Amino acid sequence: CGNxxxxxxxxxxxxxxxPGRHLLVGDESLSARPMxxxxxxxxxxxxxxxxxxxRVTAPxxxxxxxxxxPISYHVPMASAQVKSAVLLxxxxxxxxxxxxxxxxxxxxxxxxxxxxxxxVASHDDGAGRRVTVHPGRPSARxxxxxxxxxxxxxxxxxxxxxxDAEIEIVDIDASEDRCGFFQVLQRMGAxxxxxxxxxxxxxxxxxxxxxxxxxxxxxxxxxxEVPVLTVAAAAATGTSAFRHMGELRLKESDRFDGALVLAxxxxxxxxxxxxxxxxEGLGSxxxxxxxxxxxxxxxxxxxxxxxxxxxxxxxxxxxxxxxxSSYPQFFDDVASLQ
Numbered sequence: 001c002g003n004x005x006x007x008x009x010x011x012x013x014x015x016x017x018x019p020g021r022h023l024l025v026g027d028e029s030l031s032a033r034p035m036x037x038x039x040x041x042x043x044x045x046x047x048x049x050x051x052x053x054x055r056v057t058a059p060x061x062x063x064x065x066x067x068x069x070p071i072s073y074h075v076p077m078a079s080a081q082v083k084s085a086v087l088l089x090x091x092x093x094x095x096x097x098x099x100x101x102x103x104x105x106x107x108x109x110x111x112x113x114x115x116x117x118x119x120v121a122s123h124d125d126g127a128g129r130r131v132t133v134h135p136g137r138p139s140a141r142x143x144x145x146x147x148x149x150x151x152x153x154x155x156x157x158x159x160x161x162x163x164d165a166e167i168e169i170v171d172i173d174a175s176e177d178r179c180g181f182f183q184v185l186q187r188m189g190a191x192x193x194x195x196x197x198x199x200x201x202x203x204x205x206x207x208x209x210x211x212x213x214x215x216x217x218x219x220x221x222x223x224x225e226v227p228v229l230t231v232a233a234a235a236a237t238g239t240s241a242f243r244h245m246g247e248l249r250l251k252e253s254d255r256f257d258g259a260l261v262l263a264x265x266x267x268x269x270x271x272x273x274x275x276x277x278x279x280e281g282l283g284s285x286x287x288x289x290x291x292x293x294x295x296x297x298x299x300x301x302x303x304x305x306x307x308x309x310x311x312x313x314x315x316x317x318x319x320x321x322x323x324x325s326s327y328p329q330f331f332d333d334v335a336s337l338q
Contacts, residue, residue: 001026001058003252003297003325006081008058009038010109013085015064016047017092022062029252029297029322031058038085041073045089045097067135070095077247078221080105080177083131090133091118098132100125105221106177107131113138127218146200147172151327153181153225154303158337159205160190161235161285162311166206167337174201180220184229187213188236212238212281223247223255227304230259234266234288234308236281246275253296262301265291265315266308288312295319299326306334 001008001024008024012035015022025031036056039049048063049056070093075082083099087109090097107122110131114120116138122131152169159167173179174196182203185192191206210232217223226248233240248256260277263270267289269280282288290313293305302323309315323330 001030003027003030003299003322005030005033005252008035008060009081009085010088012038012042012049012060012062013088014091015062016042016045016049016089017066017068018064019066020064022064024058024060024062026058027297033057033252034250035060037077037079037082041071041082041086042089044071044073045069045086045093047089066092067094068092070097070135072098073100075099075101078103078105078217080108080222084109087113087120087131087133091135091137093135096132096134098130100128100130102128103218103221104129104177106175108173108175111175116141146174149173149175149178149181150222150224151303151330152203154228154307154330156181156185156190156192156203156205157228157232158307158311158334160185160188160192160208160210160232161307162207163284163286164207166204168202168204170202171197171200172202174199177221181225181229183219184213184215185210185232188232210236210281212236212240214241214243217244217247223251224300227255227259227262227300228307230263230279231266231304231308233279233281234263234268235283235285235311237283239278239280242277242279244275245277251298251300253298253301255298255301258296258298258301262293262305262308265289265293266312285311290314292316293318295322297322299323303327303330306331310334
């Protein structure tokens with residue numbers, strides 16, 4: 001599974017309904033990430049998912065069976081990966097399987113299954129959502145896969161904080177659950193124009209004078225865009241608050257600590273209070289300090305550092321090659337803008 005938590009968690013759900021013994025392995029970073037959050041619901045369904053320690057870290061051994069037990073599962077934290085693992089296991093259950101989440105996360109998996117002919121029902125429930133999948137085998141089909149909003153966010157921030165920029169990004173996934181960073185940047189005063197086109201969207205972003213804001217994990221459920229939004233906060237005027245960001249500690253690296261380290265390296269005053277952290281912006285990326293960053297095998301910390309360096313004073317990134325785990329062409333695409 002390399003560096004991909006999505007691959008490991010979704011595959012775990014899928015192979016749980018395949019009788020036999022399965023082994024899922026990852027790199028050093030992925031092997032430190034907790035998999036108990038999928039092991040618990042999959043065990044309720046009759047699969048056995050074992051790993052190392054109390055957090056069930058990889059390598060994972062999965063003993064699958066079919067049919068699995070259908071369950072109704074309340075996800076204790078916002079996680080599209082956990083939801084998807086249970087839904088994919090539910091394809092091989094003896095009856096309908098439901099997942100209830102208190103905060104709506106990206107709907108990619110249930111949308112995909114529905115397009116493949118699987119019986120899936122999704123209902124909003126306050127700020128959350130309940131998704132029910134019936135057992136079945138997805139039908140093959142041709143796919144047109146839109147661009148990734150989480151990757152686009154790096155170019156959106158770069159366009160905002162660079163002193164002389166105009167960047168257009170086309171045909172990204174326009175799902176509401178994926179594009180919370182648009183609202184954050186617009187709230188900060190970004191010169192950002194979004195053009196919707198059905199299931200996809202394009203946007204143009206230009207150099208902007210950003211103002212501080214408050215950002216909550218609930219508006220960015222995956223919190224994947226937080227590292228680069230930290231860079232936006234560092235370039236803004238005022239102090240930005242990042243609320244309920246504990247999930248950052250469980251990513252490819254401890255991004256909670258990494259975001260603070262990056263903001264401080266840029267020359268900002270930054271501090272934490274429980275699961276919240278705060279960044280006192282410098283008012284302009286041109287005031288960023290030149291810095292050195294250790295990426296700790298984390299592709300998003302690489303890209304966030306690169307965005308800050310391009311708009312600011314430059315940097316040296318230790319471990320920059322890890323960006324290949326999600327965006328192998330990142331540096332080529334950045335170079336093409338200059």
